[in-house]
Amino acid sequence: MSKLFFRYAAMNAGKSTALLQVAHNYEERGMKVALYTAALDDRSGPGIVASRLGLSRRAFTFGTDTVFRRAPLGPGLACLLIDEAQFLTPEQVRQLHRMAHLERLPVMCWGLRSDFRGEPFPGSVALLTLADDLEEMKTICGCGRKATMNIRLDGSGRRVREGAQVEIGGNERYRSVCPACLYRDDAEPAAGSPGLFS
Amino acid sequence: MSKLFFRYAAMNAGKSTALLQVAHNYEERGMKVALYTAALDDRSGPGIVASRLGLSRRAFTFGTDTVFRRAPLGPGLACLLIDEAQFLTPEQVRQLHRMAHLERLPVMCWGLRSDFRGEPFPGSVALLTLADDLEEMKTICGCGRKATMNIRLDGSGRRVREGAQVEIGGNERYRSVCPACLYRDDAEPAAGSPGLFS
Amino acid sequence: MSKLFFRYAAMNAGKSTALLQVAHNYEERGMKVALYTAALDDRSGPGIVASRLGLSRRAFTFGTDTVFRRAPLGPGLACLLIDEAQFLTPEQVRQLHRMAHLERLPVMCWGLRSDFRGEPFPGSVALLTLADDLEEMKTICGCGRKATMNIRLDGSGRRVREGAQVEIGGNERYRSVCPACLYRDDAEPAAGSPGLFS
Amino acid sequence: MSKLFFRYAAMNAGKSTALLQVAHNYEERGMKVALYTAALDDRSGPGIVASRLGLSRRAFTFGTDTVFRRAPLGPGLACLLIDEAQFLTPEQVRQLHRMAHLERLPVMCWGLRSDFRGEPFPGSVALLTLADDLEEMKTICGCGRKATMNIRLDGSGRRVREGAQVEIGGNERYRSVCPACLYRDDAEPAAGSPGLFS
Numbered sequence: 001m002s003k004l005f006f007r008y009a010a011m012n013a014g015k016s017t018a019l020l021q022v023a024h025n026y027e028e029r030g031m032k033v034a035l036y037t038a039a040l041d042d043r044s045g046p047g048i049v050a051s052r053l054g055l056s057r058r059a060f061t062f063g064t065d066t067v068f069r070r071a072p073l074g075p076g077l078a079c080l081l082i083d084e085a086q087f088l089t090p091e092q093v094r095q096l097h098r099m100a101h102l103e104r105l106p107v108m109c110w111g112l113r114s115d116f117r118g119e120p121f122p123g124s125v126a127l128l129t130l131a132d133d134l135e136e137m138k139t140i141c142g143c144g145r146k147a148t149m150n151i152r153l154d155g156s157g158r159r160v161r162e163g164a165q166v167e168i169g170g171n172e173r174y175r176s177v178c179p180a181c182l183y184r185d186d187a188e189p190a191a192g193s194p195g196l197f198s
Numbered sequence: 199m200s201k202l203f204f205r206y207a208a209m210n211a212g213k214s215t216a217l218l219q220v221a222h223n224y225e226e227r228g229m230k231v232a233l234y235t236a237a238l239d240d241r242s243g244p245g246i247v248a249s250r251l252g253l254s255r256r257a258f259t260f261g262t263d264t265v266f267r268r269a270p271l272g273p274g275l276a277c278l279l280i281d282e283a284q285f286l287t288p289e290q291v292r293q294l295h296r297m298a299h300l301e302r303l304p305v306m307c308w309g310l311r312s313d314f315r316g317e318p319f320p321g322s323v324a325l326l327t328l329a330d331d332l333e334e335m336k337t338i339c340g341c342g343r344k345a346t347m348n349i350r351l352d353g354s355g356r357r358v359r360e361g362a363q364v365e366i367g368g369n370e371r372y373r374s375v376c377p378a379c380l381y382r383d384d385a386e387p388a389a390g391s392p393g394l395f396s
Numbered sequence: 397m398s399k400l401f402f403r404y405a406a407m408n409a410g411k412s413t414a415l416l417q418v419a420h421n422y423e424e425r426g427m428k429v430a431l432y433t434a435a436l437d438d439r440s441g442p443g444i445v446a447s448r449l450g451l452s453r454r455a456f457t458f459g460t461d462t463v464f465r466r467a468p469l470g471p472g473l474a475c476l477l478i479d480e481a482q483f484l485t486p487e488q489v490r491q492l493h494r495m496a497h498l499e500r501l502p503v504m505c506w507g508l509r510s511d512f513r514g515e516p517f518p519g520s521v522a523l524l525t526l527a528d529d530l531e532e533m534k535t536i537c538g539c540g541r542k543a544t545m546n547i548r549l550d551g552s553g554r555r556v557r558e559g560a561q562v563e564i565g566g567n568e569r570y571r572s573v574c575p576a577c578l579y580r581d582d583a584e585p586a587a588g589s590p591g592l593f594s
Numbered sequence: 595m596s597k598l599f600f601r602y603a604a605m606n607a608g609k610s611t612a613l614l615q616v617a618h619n620y621e622e623r624g625m626k627v628a629l630y631t632a633a634l635d636d637r638s639g640p641g642i643v644a645s646r647l648g649l650s651r652r653a654f655t656f657g658t659d660t661v662f663r664r665a666p667l668g669p670g671l672a673c674l675l676i677d678e679a680q681f682l683t684p685e686q687v688r689q690l691h692r693m694a695h696l697e698r699l700p701v702m703c704w705g706l707r708s709d710f711r712g713e714p715f716p717g718s719v720a721l722l723t724l725a726d727d728l729e730e731m732k733t734i735c736g737c738g739r740k741a742t743m744n745i746r747l748d749g750s751g752r753r754v755r756e757g758a759q760v761e762i763g764g765n766e767r768y769r770s771v772c773p774a775c776l777y778r779d780d781a782e783p784a785a786g787s788p789g790l791f792s
Binding site: 125 | 326332344346380
């Protein structure tokens with residue numbers, strides 16, 4: 001049976017590289033895949049899945065009004081691969097879950113679990129709740145432990161604690177950290193001090 | 199470093215048995231654990247963790263106003279074990295996450311991912327978002343596939359599609375099913391037909 | 397598709413309890429399972445799967461000359477459950493692997509990875525090499541870390557470093573430890589000293 | 595605590611890409627890693643870790659006489675990354691296991707589980723037995739299922755069933771397959787027929 005997969009991670013774990021590798025694995029066997037990424041993440045240009053290792057590739061884009069249906073994807077598709085899946089709506093995740101189970105199309109999603117406040121993204125909640133297979137992609141905190149959380153930095157590298165959930169950015173705006181470093185920084189907001197991460 | 203663990207499953211996978219086993223493993227080594235279960239799940243009496251295999255044991259109860267703090271738990275505690283963790287509030291999950299990372303107390307939680315409509319429980323969302331270690335406990339659908347979803351039945355064994363999220367019950371009220379059986383039943387609500395599960 | 401599963405652990409993680417839980421999960425749905433355990437592990441009597449939590453149940457026994465074939469198991473079997481699977485021969489693991497993939501019978505095995513010298517058991521090597529799904533069952537070392545290794549004790553509780561691979565025994569003869577404690581004890585065999593574990 | 599990790603897979607799952615991504619993740623944080631690959635795998639030149647996605651990088655090489663010790667690796671090392679780890683000797687795996695646990699250096703290994711006959715490699719047996727964290731990297735069979743086994747092909751693309759365990763080659767010599775396809779091909783060696791895979 002086909003499954004809905006969710007590979008989750010903090011920022012900078014290698015999610016896009018992993019997606020590009022899976023696409024390659026299928027295509028090398030002569031099998032067809034379809035790639036999607038979020039329209040609102042245009043860091044590398046719209047509709048580009050780009051890896052920090054230097055690889056990139058065009059993909060379809062999805063927005064909040066995209067409807068995922070099997071038929072328009074054409075015949076002979078072996079797998080649907082979705083990057084930046086935290087930006088899916090819960091309804092879209094339901095569409096993908098149904099597609100995997102009623103139309104036997106495997107769907108693999110990569111995305112973040114939580115935002116810079118430790119709050120979940122709507123797409124991540126739905127994927128964590130419904131996916132048949134959850135797998136963490138690991139990355140590291142500066143202290144050497146596994147990073148599971150993300151912090152947002154301002155233009156001067158200072159930690160930002162308030163703001164909109166979505167603000168597209170890369171290494172200059174976000175850093176992945178372990179919970180111990182995160183909470184210790186919370187506990188020590190010394191006046192004038194930039195905190196552990198800045 | 200200590201971690202926050204979440205072992206999630208559909209109904210009837212053996213969550214309480216697993217909790218009782220972990221408690222036994224610690225105590226056999228002379229280490230102390232504290233057990234909690236939800237006050238509102240009183241199927242086996244208040245404050246009882248009961249396994250369908252016939253084992254049971256007293257536990258502290260938590261309600262929505264419980265505050266999890268390290269100090270009142272006393273010295274020498276090796277692990278905190280929490281059953282029915284889907285009923286935790288997001289704030290309680292944050293308390294447990296901090297406790298694991300700032301006070302080095304491992305916290306292990308067992309709970310459901312989703313309710314009878316496929317919607318997440320508040321405690322499950324927070325645990326799926328923050329836990330350092332997610333692990334699925336598997337159980338089976340009547341068709342032989344892995345069950346990841348739950349359906350609610352009425353007194354006559356008919357599937358119920360609307361209602362309050364929480365309604366405490368056991369095998370007579372709930373059944374765990376795979377997504378394929380779930381969606382096929384959705385698609386075939388023939389007039390007068392009780393559906394696949396009833 | 398059916399799979400060959402291997403749930404591995406050090407001593408005293410709760411392997412037999414987990415097997416009994418899975419059997420219960422199937423039977424509660426009206427599905428039939430067959431249980432096997434090693435003939436040479438007769439700690440609880442021959443052909444008994446016994447959990448340290450106090451549960452037990454009769455099972456078929458296998459020896460090195462047992463041939464696992466689908467037909468003699470009878471029709472309508474939903475799953476084959478095997479305890480003490482480290483004692484399987486590599487050929488038996490091949491039989492089970494074929495059964496899962498050619499005859500669509502799920503096979504779940506529980507067993508140890510390594511003996512008291514850190515060397516693998518023949519059945520474990522074959523299962524670790526062929527199983528479609530490997531999952532660790534965790535237990536703890538006296539220091540609080542995850543135990544992955546086993547040590548053997550003599551009648552006076554002193555660590556034994558040489559001897560036959562198989563010597564049936566329970567808590568009085570074996571202890572599960574983490575690698576750090578194991579190697580530190582190796583490094584400190586002070587004359588006349590009983591070591592960390594004795 | 596540091597751990598010994600083993601990421602195992604059939605051929606062509608993306609092991610080398612994953613290693614290069616982990617190296618990048620560490621270095622991006624200003625942390626130092628050391629890369630090793632097997633001297634005998636010189637498909638891309640000696641001492642090159644090369645990904646089928648087109649990425650490559652120099653690495654130290656290990657042979658059967660290499661001794662892994664912490665000191666010569668120099669100070670400030672954050673992680674040891676080893677490709678083609680199936681070619682490690684059991685003694686080398688022990689050295690790495692001790693290094694992770696006594697000298698707190700995380701060691702991550704990537705490698706195959708089994709050869710073209712379904713038999714384990716010596717390094718894989720030791721890693722599967724001792725690693726603190728086993729994780730499968732998935733790839734696909736031509737039938738769409740997960741591939742866990744490897745077959746060897748001769749120069750004309752015909753399946754080879756006998757021969758030396760090690761014979762370095764890429765897509766032209768090896769194919770990863772699922773057990774169902776593997777055993778079905780075993781069962782149908784029709785005279786003159788090239789089999790499913792050729």
